[in-house]
Amino acid sequence: MSSQTEESTTPAAQNQGSHHYVLTLDLPGRVAGTWYGTVTPACDDTRHSLFVALRDHVGTENPAFARANVVFFSLEPNRL
Structure with missing residues (x-):
């Protein structure tokens, strides 16, 4: 029986933020967009403050999305 080693192409967990986010915005009838990534909140950050910061960013x-409708937002600990 042989053994195989599989290499991962994903960044090491140490190089990622402590939380994973997904933000979907929509301009009805025009365009929608989804952004995602990782972030490490400061000790005084809240879920709301991160939401506002990500939306502002x-x-x-992307100025067209500055006044877009929020369709989806998720912020979860970045672990399995």
Whole structure:
């Protein structure tokens, strides 16, 4: 019986933030977009403050989405 080693192409957990987020915004009848990634909150951050910061960041980087409707937001610990 042989053994195989599988290499992962995903970044090591140490290189990722402590939380994973997904944010979907929609401009009805025009366009929708989804952003995702990892973030490590500061000790005084809240779920709401991270939501606002992420939404503001997307709006700054993509001005068309600055006033878009939020369709989905998830912020979860980045662990299995």
